Amino acid sequence: MSSLQEEYFACLALRYTPGLGPKSWGPILRHYPTAYDGLKDAVNWHSLKLASEKSSKAAQNEEWRPKAEKEYREAMRLEFGILPWTHPLFPDLLKELADPPTCLYYFGDPKLLSNPSVGIVGSRNSGRLGMEYASRLAADLSKSGLTITSGFAKGIDSCAHEAALHGVGSTIAVLGTGLDVDSYPPDSDWLRRRVLESGLIISEFPPGTKPFARNFPFRNRLISGLSIGVVVVEAEIASGSLVTARLAGEQGREVMAMPGPSGDKSFAGCLKLIKEGAALVETADDVLMNIRHALDIEDISGQKSVAGAERKLPVKRDDKSSSPKAEDPAKNEPAVPAFDIDSLEPPEYDIAKALKSGGKLHIDEIARAAGFDVSVAGAVILGMEVNGMVVRFPGMYYDLRC
Incomplete structure (x- = not known):
């Protein structure tokens, strides 16, 4: 088991230890260098006031193992990308x-998780005006280099995701379901495909988790947690978007709202937030002014190379269908891997050789060329990815880092 897999498995062990929950995982994870170190030292949790004696004993007795192993195997089978707590790309804000x-x-x-982000949320049953507001705001902020984070729901969320894909900042969709549950919300396949091609979809929920109502407050805390500030675009008094705004305030994030027409009930929740102290915003410039204290000037000038700019790479698979272009002689020279393949041991050596021979390949092709089951190849590639040897592209394509 690679270090990435080991750390991931330890994170699952903490999640499934009886008596532990989100508010007790944090102290344990922050106390130790790695989740694996924390799990190994479960005997001392109680004396360190990190967990109850009962939870400490449950961890030592590996009561977590059946559920952790089940989720681990399923995530490997589905070839999820995985970011455990200690991964360099796991957001510090979270x-x-x-x-x-x-x-x-x-x-x-x-x-994209390394890029400064603004959350845009609002009503699922949004009107034309609210959708126009969300689209314009998301597009302008994304063009400024900010990533737009939202909850992949119908209405305002979907408008924000779609518009943000046109800018360099792109978008992050936070799900209230398992990553593999692609039937929710209904009729969202087109948007999911677009986000997968040039944005990011994340979830903390186990594979197969259905869209239960209890999941969405957990999702909402990640939307606000990933963001420098949250904008509520259109929301009634009872809208779940106000929950996200409340969580943003509790997390120390900037809370903003768009006012909407006077007397419009669909914007009543926004007006309520403004009366309670949320910043009134109408344009991307208003948002930037309110979050400027949390950004470097370069972050909002559009001059800095942000993570979103690298999303263009997967488009190369479609070059054959594009109009002819002058050929760059340098492209005829074989790319040189950033490491010595011959210094590797199997099975990493076999994977690297397959990629060197075939170039960017789908996981199925890599497994076939290297002579492994897909599940085994996926596990090996995860370790190579975290060690900087392999680059992952949307659609489960991989190539050697050169």
Whole structure:
């Protein structure tokens, strides 16, 4: 088991230890260098006031193992991208939360998690005006280099995701389901495909988790937790978006709202937030002014190379269908891997040789060329990815880092 897999498995062990929850995972994970170190030292949790004696004994007795092993095998089978707590791309902003996730699952470009983000949320049953507001705001902020984070629901969320994909900042969709549950919300396949191609989809929930109502407050805390500030675009008084706004305030994030027309009930929740102290915003410039204290000038100038700019790489698979272009002689020279393949041991050596011979390949092709089952190849590639030897592209394509 690679170090990434070991750490991931330890994170699952913490999640499934009886008596532990989001507010007790954090202190344990922050106390030790790694989740694995924390799990090995479970005998001392109670004396260190990290957990109850009962939870400490449950961890020592490995009461977590059946559920952890089940989720581990399923995530490997489904070839999820995995970011355990100690992964370099696991967001520091989430580590600051009182109730952080132990790990994140993803499809898409995880480097977007390193980019400054603004959350845009609002009504599922939004009107034309609210959708126009969300689209314009998301597009303008994304063009400024900010990543737009939202909850992949119908209405305002979907408008924000779609518009943000046109800018360099792109978008992060936070699910209230398992990463593999692609039937929710209904009729969202087109948007899911677009986000997978050039954005990021994440979830903290186990594979197969259905869209239960109890999941969405947990999702909402990640939307606000990942963001420098949260904008509520259109929301009634009872809207769940106000929960996200409340969580943002509790997490120390900037809370903003768009006012909407006077007397419009669909914006009553926004007006309530403004009366309670949320910043009134109408344009991307208003948002930037309110979050400027949390950004470097380069972050909002559009001059800095942000993570989103690298999303163009997967498009190369479609070059054959594009119009002819002058050929760059340098492209005829074989790419040189950033490491010595011959210094590797099997099975990493076999995977690297397959990629060197075939170039960017799908996981199925890599497994076939290297002579492994897909599940085994996926586990090996995860370790190579975290060690900087392999680059992952959307759609489960991989190549050697050169």
